[in-house]
Amino acid sequence: MTQYSPSRLPEPRVAASVATSTNNHLEIDAVTKNFGSQAVLMGVNLSVAKGGTTAIVGPSGSGKTTLLRLIAGFEHPDTGSISLNGAKVAGDGVWVPAHKRHVGYVAQDGALFPHLSVGQNISFGLDAGKLPGGHRSVKTRVAELLDMVSLDAAMAKRRPHELSGGQQQRVALARALAREPELMLLDEPFSALDAGLRVATRRAVGKVLQDAGVTTILVTHDQGEALSFADQVAVMRGGRLAQIGNPFIVYTRPADRATAEFLGDAVILDAWMEGSLATCSLGGIPVRRPPAQGRVQLMLRPEQIRIAEDGPIRGVVVDTDYFGPETTVRLKLAVPPVLAEGAVADHRYPGGGEIITIRHWNASIARPGTELCLRVVGEAVAFPVEDLPQV
Amino acid sequence: MTTKLAAPGTSGGTTTAGRGKRPRPPFGVSIVAVLAVLIALFSLIPLGYVIVMTAATGWDTAVDLIFRARVGELLLNTVLLMAVTVPLCLILGVGGAWLVERTQLRGHKWWAVLLAAPLAIPAFVNSYAWVSAVPSLEGLWSGVLIATLSYFPLVYIPAAATLSRLDPAIEQSAASLGLGAWRTFFRVVLPQLRIAMTGGALLVSLHLLAEYGAFAMIRFDTFTTAIMVQYQSTFNGTAGNMLASVLVFLCLILLLVEVRSRGSARYAKIGSGAQARALRLPLHAYQLPAQLFLAALTALAFGLPLTFVLRWIVAGGPDIWAADEFLPALLQTLMYGLAGALATTVVAFPMAYLAVRHPSWFSKALELSNYITSSMPGIVVGLAFVTVSIKAAPSLYQTSALLVAAYVLLVLPRALVNIRSGLAQAPKELDEAAQALGKPPLLAFLRVTLRLTAPAAAGGAALVFLAIVNELTATLLLSPNGTRTLATEFWSKSSEIDYAGAAPYALLMILISAPMTYLLFQQSKKAAGQ
Numbered sequence: 001m002t003q004y005s006p007s008r009l010p011e012p013r014v015a016a017s018v019a020t021s022t023n024n025h026l027e028i029d030a031v032t033k034n035f036g037s038q039a040v041l042m043g044v045n046l047s048v049a050k051g052g053t054t055a056i057v058g059p060s061g062s063g064k065t066t067l068l069r070l071i072a073g074f075e076h077p078d079t080g081s082i083s084l085n086g087a088k089v090a091g092d093g094v095w096v097p098a099h100k101r102h103v104g105y106v107a108q109d110g111a112l113f114p115h116l117s118v119g120q121n122i123s124f125g126l127d128a129g130k131l132p133g134g135h136r137s138v139k140t141r142v143a144e145l146l147d148m149v150s151l152d153a154a155m156a157k158r159r160p161h162e163l164s165g166g167q168q169q170r171v172a173l174a175r176a177l178a179r180e181p182e183l184m185l186l187d188e189p190f191s192a193l194d195a196g197l198r199v200a201t202r203r204a205v206g207k208v209l210q211d212a213g214v215t216t217i218l219v220t221h222d223q224g225e226a227l228s229f230a231d232q233v234a235v236m237r238g239g240r241l242a243q244i245g246n247p248f249i250v251y252t253r254p255a256d257r258a259t260a261e262f263l264g265d266a267v268i269l270d271a272w273m274e275g276s277l278a279t280c281s282l283g284g285i286p287v288r289r290p291p292a293q294g295r296v297q298l299m300l301r302p303e304q305i306r307i308a309e310d311g312p313i314r315g316v317v318v319d320t321d322y323f324g325p326e327t328t329v330r331l332k333l334a335v336p337p338v339l340a341e342g343a344v345a346d347h348r349y350p351g352g353g354e355i356i357t358i359r360h361w362n363a364s365i366a367r368p369g370t371e372l373c374l375r376v377v378g379e380a381v382a383f384p385v386e387d388l389p390q391v
Numbered sequence: 392m393t394t395k396l397a398a399p400g401t402s403g404g405t406t407t408a409g410r411g412k413r414p415r416p417p418f419g420v421s422i423v424a425v426l427a428v429l430i431a432l433f434s435l436i437p438l439g440y441v442i443v444m445t446a447a448t449g450w451d452t453a454v455d456l457i458f459r460a461r462v463g464e465l466l467l468n469t470v471l472l473m474a475v476t477v478p479l480c481l482i483l484g485v486g487g488a489w490l491v492e493r494t495q496l497r498g499h500k501w502w503a504v505l506l507a508a509p510l511a512i513p514a515f516v517n518s519y520a521w522v523s524a525v526p527s528l529e530g531l532w533s534g535v536l537i538a539t540l541s542y543f544p545l546v547y548i549p550a551a552a553t554l555s556r557l558d559p560a561i562e563q564s565a566a567s568l569g570l571g572a573w574r575t576f577f578r579v580v581l582p583q584l585r586i587a588m589t590g591g592a593l594l595v596s597l598h599l600l601a602e603y604g605a606f607a608m609i610r611f612d613t614f615t616t617a618i619m620v621q622y623q624s625t626f627n628g629t630a631g632n633m634l635a636s637v638l639v640f641l642c643l644i645l646l647l648v649e650v651r652s653r654g655s656a657r658y659a660k661i662g663s664g665a666q667a668r669a670l671r672l673p674l675h676a677y678q679l680p681a682q683l684f685l686a687a688l689t690a691l692a693f694g695l696p697l698t699f700v701l702r703w704i705v706a707g708g709p710d711i712w713a714a715d716e717f718l719p720a721l722l723q724t725l726m727y728g729l730a731g732a733l734a735t736t737v738v739a740f741p742m743a744y745l746a747v748r749h750p751s752w753f754s755k756a757l758e759l760s761n762y763i764t765s766s767m768p769g770i771v772v773g774l775a776f777v778t779v780s781i782k783a784a785p786s787l788y789q790t791s792a793l794l795v796a797a798y799v800l801l802v803l804p805r806a807l808v809n810i811r812s813g814l815a816q817a818p819k820e821l822d823e824a825a826q827a828l829g830k831p832p833l834l835a836f837l838r839v840t841l842r843l844t845a846p847a848a849a850g851g852a853a854l855v856f857l858a859i860v861n862e863l864t865a866t867l868l869l870s871p872n873g874t875r876t877l878a879t880e881f882w883s884k885s886s887e888i889d890y891a892g893a894a895p896y897a898l899l900m901i902l903i904s905a906p907m908t909y910l911l912f913q914q915s916k917k918a919a920g921q
Contacts, residue, residue: 072823098827099832179828
């Protein structure tokens, strides 16, 4: 269902315009937005398929919330246009205000109306006159919606401040669902919740929305949340979309180093690319569609580096952090065997000695000073050297 | 200017605009901005009047009229009055607040209300009672006595509010760092009260400058009483105008001093979570002296005036309740109070809305103009409105509309403070949520923002009502012929030494003020944390 952007790994860092399709629920075309002299969005293109789940993820200040507010109709784009179901709602002289867009919106803290009960909050957007059973059916509908978000119908009498944070978010979702929107916008709705509740609420909300077949856009700064929630992840940085794609793709094959590091821990090593094989302190590692030959930077995810029984690649444990189920191990890599054997300095092969961080489930084998054998699973991603961030 | 109480720390900008970015103001906001500018311009009439009058007088005449012995005498009176009264009010106010909020004072719940109670007695009624009790009262020290007893609650209320909201963790930290109770109070608690104290001191000072009735009754000359005498004898005389410009100058200096001493630091931003309850210090042997002290204070500030008002009522017998004089005054007062409260709330809304929802240099400038206006004494507002209306719109002179306009100007800051804090409780996100739920912007505003602001606005309106009921100075200058409010009736009777005849009006003012004072007291507790 979801339209993935074509894999663009070889070259650009900036998303090219995604192919237009009539099946797209939401189309954002070259949207820019400034606040005063500050450019917040600098040409954003995004398509969201009907029924799909998209997460817009980015560090704070990247413009993701602004993008969401533009879709909701709380802000006007400076240039560019936004279409819902093929009809323009903003841009090119068209403006459909928020209340006519039929878009659901759940704010960061839920934004429940404090002067209304839970039931009144949920029925706020319902037009009693338009429901078949009039006022009586409002009550039924509220109970239905509460049930949908796994809350007791008796909650309708409560006041928002009597609910926990997670319950408030569910009520906010029920309130937004009441009008049966086809598009739901979630603005960091889980960030105010504590860790355990966050996961549970996220899962519950995701299920409700999926069951209802609602196209969903989630804005978050939490990579894990984005990757687990959505079937399309749009990485936003500095007012632009750096990469759009399915979670697995953006995580394992990020378009650039910054995206790689934003989406999770990354092991970055200098390497020499020849054909589709990169040589580095971890040995020769296959790379699909290398962007360049010669000197490159190689990106691996820590979980790709495993501890092996035996092998030529070695590293010495520097220190460890124990997290319970897993341990983060910092290793100093040994000089690769190809150098040790040849004993001739070769500009093509970096000299080892890098410190990398990997994860392992067994804390006991990783005492500082221990030498471990390592192997790499899967492919690496190479970035051209000029990709180095300007520090 | 009667009782005016800004909750401590409320004048700091409260930004709800998300993520520090300023949204482009939509069309509706432009209308609000235009309205706010008009209101601000209107509110600057008194200041403009004083400046124009001073300029028109000519340099030489102005110098002659300002640098003369009479002005020096008034200045000395005023400065001495402030120099003694303000510290006394600070000591009584902060001391009382500390006893009530931070010690194991018996019956502290009752004392908390009783210490605020003197605010229900207008200063000129207080003065009247004291003159009845001690007929020889006259001059500076009598002024200090009456002013202190009338105005110390202006310090007490914000101080108590701040203390009750002060996170006890701060004091506990001080204790854990080795400070004893006394040193904790002086080094940790007192600095936290800085905003409450400077704000309270400013209010007391402004009241001292603006009060007419209380000082006229004990024949203590201040600028305000002198201007009134000039006005009554020469009507818009140059000498009176020059006194007014000196008075305004003093007020502006006070504002400057307060801004300076308030500093830029913001204290005690208390988190939203439930906080531990403050530990109360045991009083042990000091319990009795504390009780006696508070009892004496309450007796002098509240008991004595009330007693003498009641004594005059008893002495006057049924004759003083002549309904044909009495009922119209009551009705007119209530009418003016309601009209003024309504008008002020309506006028304050655009300014509060701009300040909270669209903070910018522009809304800051509006706030500044409002801040300046808040210091204008009733006598200056009255003079300005008399002169401006005669010159620019004679048909408005001595109409109730003009009087209500003057009331609006005098009490606007009070309504503003309330509506602002109310609006701050209704963040923009709620408005947007309503819009996302299909409500058009105006309906969303009405059903969410306005609805959520309503309680605070009603509280503000009640305070405005209280102020108008007890307003004397501007009412004397501006009221249409035949207008009789409780305050003016009381004033004319007591000026004719018909103390018994004045008593029912005094009692009514106290009765009307009492619930409002209680409301103000309750409200200050809520506002202190914002």
